[in-house]
Amino acid sequence: MPAGDGDTIGNAEIGDRRETGTLGKLMLLLDIVTHADAPMRFTDILAVAGQPRGTLHRQLSHLSEEGLLEVDPDGRYAPGLRLLELASRSWARNEFRLIAEPHLRSLQQLTGETVHLGVLRGTSVIYLDKVEGRQPVRMYSQIGNASPVYCTGVGKAALSILPDARVRALLADVSFQRFTPSTHTAGTLLAELAEIRRSGNAFDREEHEVGIRCVAAAIHSEDLSFVGGISVTGPAYRLTSERLDDWAEPVRQTAQSIMSDMRIGLGPRR
Amino acid sequence: MPAGDGDTIGNAEIGDRRETGTLGKLMLLLDIVTHADAPMRFTDILAVAGQPRGTLHRQLSHLSEEGLLEVDPDGRYAPGLRLLELASRSWARNEFRLIAEPHLRSLQQLTGETVHLGVLRGTSVIYLDKVEGRQPVRMYSQIGNASPVYCTGVGKAALSILPDARVRALLADVSFQRFTPSTHTAGTLLAELAEIRRSGNAFDREEHEVGIRCVAAAIHSEDLSFVGGISVTGPAYRLTSERLDDWAEPVRQTAQSIMSDMRIGLGPRR
DNA sequence: CCGATAGTTCCATTATTCAGAACTCAATTT
DNA sequence: AAATTGAGTTCTGAATAATGGAACTATCGG
Structure with a gap:
């Protein structure tokens, strides 16, 4: 039996024969x-x-x-x-990241918790940046990581701004895995997306990892060529329900600011 | 005229037509x-x-x-x-990094300055890991960054353990660029390597960037399939000559410990 | 020394890639 | 508005590189 879990490889990658x-x-x-x-x-x-x-x-x-x-x-x-070399260059110059960075910082200052920037790619969320508090930072710990859409704040926020048809198409390719007792299933997720659309905030209440909560908001370009989100994440004992609610507004605000900067920075073609 | 400085591209990459x-x-x-x-x-x-x-x-x-x-x-x-996705996975599982990590941390604790782990690849040093102090300073991804061998502590330390012939061959492909007044030229570098070999420590006294100094030591596998180093880096006003000398020993020690862990972790084949 | 397992090299066949030209589409110019 | 340029895309026989099967060479365990 070979090393590595050979069949967990490409949930989405395997199977669809690409034309490359x-x-x-x-x-x-x-x-x-x-x-x-x-x-x-x-x-x-x-x-x-x-x-x-x-x-x-x-x-x-x-x-x-x-x-x-x-x-x-x-x-x-x-x-x-x-791979590291290529990624490092690509990260350092990523337009979205560069635009979002100062905003992530100030959100981190405000909340004192870890702030993430993630983007939707296929059926996963990929983290583009992370601003942590005082603790010694584990650099790539999260950046570049691919996480499920259906149980992360950023993932759900991102889904919420997609048209329903696209969400369904996308979720068809996802195999819902139960990480914690609160992890969504296909059904409960769609219901929550409606709620997120109304309020403008997505929450993760220990759906991915026990003891970890977050509040998120979506970020997207007008044409949906970029769909992602930001989140404030922390341990459940600090991120009480009240706390999460308190921060919902600033998170939305920050997302707004980033989007308006994106339009300045990227909007006017060339 | 196209965007980007098209001719700074591949100092070493362009020119050598690979058989791939x-x-x-x-x-x-x-x-x-x-x-x-x-x-x-x-x-x-x-x-x-x-x-x-x-x-x-x-x-x-x-x-x-x-x-x-x-x-x-x-x-x-x-x-x-x-690219980020691939790199993140590759980084998280890198054997050398995993082995070195705890040692880097304790060296960081001891010195309070930033500690780097780098590896020689071709004519560059690539940084594999970085442990920073408490400062809310940007985790500015040094990781994955390719830096010149001839003016970084890690680079010079790495070169010092290679046989002279290999050093010469390698340096033949390097175009020495003058970053600061103290940056080495081909001649002065070879002289310093001899000194590094004797003492076991390489120093960078503002050779790459004005105001930045570091003390480094080499790390390598017995068969030289892995050649790299670690360094303690910081601003010149904190890293006085005495400080650099004080830390030379602990840096060497740490390098030693990492190497002995590498032999345990990787030595016994299979 | 033998058989087995692991990795490497070879080469005719086949599938991809190549290079150039022709084509589409949009933005400018006349 | 028609013509022109520039930018990007698609098409095609010819050239090239990838393929797959087999033969070859270690290396290891008994």
């Missing part, structure tokens, strides 16, 4: 290796990749030569540093 | 787009990529479809979120 030729096959390999929780040996990859040995060997060689994978002396494959 | 077929060409495009300081239009990329239009169009489509690039409504290409 050679690249698609290589990306699948990258996904396999980055999802594994330990470096994989050639044979381990062979077992899940569904490619002939010769082919796989060449593909892995190319990926390694480009630094996307790293081969240790025992011939085990791990994700390569080139 | 299709992948190599696609990676070149990724490099172009991630290095640009603003999203690039099709034509901008066309100008620097040296590919026929039809070809380039398909390549960019594939990259976008895979989420490695993102196309905004105006048809401009920016690095995609998929």
Whole structure:
């Protein structure tokens, strides 16, 4: 039995054969290796990749030569540093992040809790930035992380601004996993989205992780090419219901400010 | 004139034609787009990529479809979120980082300054981790950043443990850029490496950035498949010469501890 | 020393990619 | 409004690189 949970790999990735030729096959390999929780040996990859040995060997060689994978002396494959390098540049220059950053900071100042910026991608939320309080910061701890839409404040806020048809289409591809007793199912989620639309705030009351709550609001471009949100997150004992309610307004306000900056920064074409 | 400084792109990347077929060409495009300081239009990329239009169009489509690039409504290409996602997973599971982390923390505690973990890749140092002090200072993602070998503590420490022939070969590919009055040139660097080898510590006295100093020590696996270092970095007014000397020993010690953990964690094959 | 497991190289076949041109669409110019 | 330019997209036979099967070479355990 190979290392890594080979079948948790690509909830959405696997199955839909993309039209990306050679690249698609290589990306699948990258996904396999980055999802594994330990470096994989050639044979381990062979077992899940569904490619002939010769082919796989060449593909892995190319990926390694480009630094996307790293081969240790025992011939085990791990994700390569080139990925970090590319991501670091892409993060540092991300327009949305740059625009949102000062606003996230002031929201952090106001609340004293951790503030997140996330964006909807496919059926996941990807965190683009994070501003923490005083504690020593674990940098990538959250940034770049893909989390489920249906049980995160940012995810639900993002869904709330999509037209109903698109929400349904999107949720069809999601397998609802029960993380805590309060985690949503397909049915309860749709009901809550209506509520979020009205109030302008999404809450996560220990739906993803026990003991963690948050209040969020959506951020989106007019044409919905960008759909995401921001949230204030913290431990349940500090984020009481009253607290969450108190912060609902400032979170909405901050989201508004970011959106208006986005229109200035990105709106006027060129 | 296209956006971005198209010729600063790949000091080391451009020129050496790698044997990675299709992948190599696609990676070149990724490099172009991630290095640009603003999203690039099709034509901008066309100008620097040296590919026929039809070809380039398909390549960019594939990259976008895979989420490695993102196309905004105006048809401009920016690095995609998929990169963050891949990097985040790869970072979270990186063996060296995981092993080093607790040691970096205690070194940070001891010194109160920022501690870095970096690794040598080609002619650059890539930062793998960073532990900061209490300041609400930006966690400004140093992580994943590629910095020159010849003017960073970690870089010089790393070079110091390589055999002289390899150092020379490596430096041949480096174009020494003068960042500050103290930045090394090819000649002075080799001399310093000898000194570093003896003492076990590398220093950066405002060679990369005015006002920033650091003391570093090398970390490497026995077979040199991993070559990097750690450093304590801070503002010159706090990191006086005496301070740097005081911390030289603990930095060496920490490097030692990490190396011995690496042997336990990675040494016994399988 | 043998058999087995793991990884690598080879090469005819086949599928992708290539390069150039033709085409569409929108914004400018005349 | 018609013509022109610029930007991006689609199409096609020809060129190239990827494929898959098999043969080859370690390396390991007994």
